[in-house]
Amino acid sequence: MKPEFQTLSRRLVIARPDSSPVEVLNTILLGVVQHLGPPVVGHAKAVARVEGGIVHASTTGVPPVVEVKTLNNPVAITDCLQLDLLCVFHGIKYKTLLHAWEEVCALLTRNGFQIDVVETTSPPERPRRMLSQTRLGIALSLFPSFVVLKPCCFIPVLGAVFGGSFSLLHIFAPLEPYRPLFMAASVGLLGCAFYRLYLRPPPFIVAENAHSVVTSHILFWVASALFVIATLAPVLFPHSF
């Protein structure tokens, strides 16, 4: 399977008397990349809001250092900091990334920090898997279309155009009485595909999946057109049915 990007984001409040935001950021970011193991492709970054300003940091793990910067005049020592964390890595499993984060949390807890997760993002979306499922749904929605197209004089015409494979449609003839059920299933599958592609697309589709997105849209509209033709076939070609 082609490697994908995995993201993990957290919004936290981390508390311990007299702690240094720089030290906390270092521990978290280096901890994540070290637990993932080299060489990792991606980066981890975080921003801590403390009294007086912000401290932000990032690392790619290559070299194994964290770059820490400050904006305005954040205090060097604090009892509590609000922290946003974002890790994006390529070619690893989400479980691996989550495990790395859990290891870092355990380390911080052992060191006396109290961690409150204010907001955690939804489980990882897997754009490629979602698109594959959507395309499978679209393909399955075509099945009822073939069921309604009983072998008849209309089929040989299609066979002549598309290379004769339509003769296989004879095998669907016994399913004809169940046509309404298949039609309903088809509408359901196309509806799901429409929902996934247009109403609720994956919240973060990485650029490398762009071609898959375009292909899925084309497939959806081709399947929808075929479904409409198959549904209207008895009306459009009454002599063939």
Next chain:
Amino acid sequence: MRVISVVGFLGSGKTTTIMALARHLTSKGQRVAFLVNDAGEVQIDGTVIRAGGHEVVEIFTGCLCLMREDLYLGLADLARIDGLEWVIIEPSGMADAARLTRLLERFPRAIDPTVAARYRLQTRLSLVDAARYRLLMRSVRQLVRASIQVADLVFLNKADITEEKELSTIETDIRALMKKGAEIERVSAKNGLPVSLLDRVLLDHEA
């Protein structure tokens, strides 16, 4: 409204560079705003830029290079700000630079002519991480190549931690991918970018 797009893979130094650009523009008395797109629901770059006192439009919904409507609405909103001279666009490090550049080039045709008249895509700046160049070319080759191919100016970043021999080889590789007339510079964004280089980013590369 002059637009600079800053592309590059995750961790290549985009945010450090755009913060340096923002400071440089502000020191010249010019107004700058940002359009940023982080790779998750938590927007780190937006927070950092806002803390620096700049205006930011953040896109949360997905990769900027695929979110045509959001990108165009964001740009149109910025174009309506009176006195705004510069917009710096920072897509996520996972963005397809070629796709994003096409969208930015087509923006004037898709928008109200009065807004379009104010818009000029002036510089496409690409950040390449010299320290991880080989690793990235093995795993995310397409993304790195695209970011180099669209650029008017390539900053070969982290030159301070990369051996001279390796830098020369990488530079030769990159030059072979760059479009005609594009330039490449070795930099270390974290150690500061020279004013002369920042001024080169601000030059009109479309002219």
